Amino acid sequence: RKEVEQDPGPFNVPEGATVAFNCTYSNSASQSFFWYRQDCRKEPKLLMSVYSSGNEDGRFTAQLNRASQYISLLIRDSKLSDSATYLCVVNKGSGAGSYQLTFGKGTKLSVIP
């Protein structure tokens, strides 16, 4: 299994739709989990941190399943401004690896009018 694996997409959805992204990770010792969004040719921006089984922030819900080693991101009521690439990010595990992040290649979302 790759360290962090995401469906590359693209996901093309109409405005108002609900869309879900999944991400799997290989290191069972990983403790930090994040979703970043990246607009074309711009820097990644932290969207959500996932420190327990999951959390919610407005239209965005992230869930973590440690047993199955996957993380999901749910976006409800999609807006045109949600169009971006969503990066799943996981730390490398214990020891020195706990301070290093592994970035997935990203899932591209296009929200269509």
Added chain:
Amino acid sequence: DADVTQTPRNRITKTGKRIMLECSQTKGHDRMYWYRQDPGLGLRLIYYSFDVKDINKGEISDGYSVSRQAQAKFSLSLESAIPNQTALYFCATSDSWTGKYNEQFFGPGTRLTVL
């Protein structure tokens, strides 16, 4: 004003030239990182630093060096640039004192082309 700035934003250079990329931050964070991003690949860590003069290699440090002479500044050097170092380079920071030390905040990036 941006919290994390990078200079230059774009650079075109020739094979064999020495290049330095600069990163500055006003966030007061102690930890700083350099990444590169290539099309179709995830961000990859080049070097990271937890404090002034603390330097740690990431997964792809060959061909690069860094310097951390002040808490707010972290520079990346390519001693002798080669074409496969053409990439988008990002600097990032994080704050160990909050406990959320892995929440990293990125600069706007430097697009480097080596001919």
